[in-house]
Amino acid sequence: MTDITTVVHNYIAMWNETTPEDRRAIIAETFADDASYLDPLQAGDGRAGIDAMVAAAQAQFPGLRFELSDGPDNHHDRVRFAWRLVADGGSEPVAAGVDFATVAGDGRLRDVTGFLEPVG
Amino acid sequence: MTDITTVVHNYIAMWNETTPEDRRAIIAETFADDASYLDPLQAGDGRAGIDAMVAAAQAQFPGLRFELSDGPDNHHDRVRFAWRLVADGGSEPVAAGVDFATVAGDGRLRDVTGFLEPVG
Numbered sequence: 001m002t003d004i005t006t007v008v009h010n011y012i013a014m015w016n017e018t019t020p021e022d023r024r025a026i027i028a029e030t031f032a033d034d035a036s037y038l039d040p041l042q043a044g045d046g047r048a049g050i051d052a053m054v055a056a057a058q059a060q061f062p063g064l065r066f067e068l069s070d071g072p073d074n075h076h077d078r079v080r081f082a083w084r085l086v087a088d089g090g091s092e093p094v095a096a097g098v099d100f101a102t103v104a105g106d107g108r109l110r111d112v113t114g115f116l117e118p119v120g
Numbered sequence: 121m122t123d124i125t126t127v128v129h130n131y132i133a134m135w136n137e138t139t140p141e142d143r144r145a146i147i148a149e150t151f152a153d154d155a156s157y158l159d160p161l162q163a164g165d166g167r168a169g170i171d172a173m174v175a176a177a178q179a180q181f182p183g184l185r186f187e188l189s190d191g192p193d194n195h196h197d198r199v200r201f202a203w204r205l206v207a208d209g210g211s212e213p214v215a216a217g218v219d220f221a222t223v224a225g226d227g228r229l230r231d232v233t234g235f236l237e238p239v240g
Binding site: 038039040073075076078080098100113115 | 158160193195198218220235
């Protein structure tokens with residue numbers, strides 16, 4: 001059982017981890033076997049699908065870094081948190097959003113939905 | 121198929137509808153058969169459970185009115201929106217929150233999760 005704060009910090013770390021082996025290790029710790037991710041622009045089913053999605057995002061937007069900006073706020077088996085995407089050395093976010101997720105019995109994320117916030 | 125903006129406005133109207141027959145009619149239009157609701161303080165399973173939950177909330181907090189304060193923002197089969205609870209004639213909210221939901225194939229809400237925002 002991993003506490004939700006650790007899981008959410010690991011989730012953010014996953015988006016920043018560009019070494020495939022290390023990223024997959026984070027994904028195994030962070031997501032349930034049957035996990036999925038869906039936001040307006042991308043989707044991933046299962047750990048392999050999520051890994052491929054994150055790798056594609058990193059390739060498309062190099063030099064950007066995800067940060068947790070609010071939360072996690074959780075109750076029962078539900079959690080939400082806010083994030084922003086910043087350029088290395090930059091202060092203004094280039095993207096931001098809120099993620100909602102359900103949490104499996106062992107504390108890992110099951111279904112993650114991302115929404116985008118306006119920036120700039 | 122009901123559009124998501126109508127569904128979300130009906131959802132807010134449900135919280136304000138104190139006539140049981142009218143409230144249940146709104147619930148039938150708004151929620152899928154297998155819908156559920158969960159926030160930090162209350163839960164309802166199925167349309168009857170949601171109706172009982174809303175009736176209990178109305179009895180506990182008379183004279184308060186729900187308003188949509190942001191959204192709906194939706195993509196795929198997911199939606200989020202923000203609400204506030206105001207006293208009749210009041211301007212400062214006494215409570216506020218964000219709801220996240222999945223949407224059934226016919227456009228009605230399936231699983232709704234509420235989170236509370238700080239107010240005051």
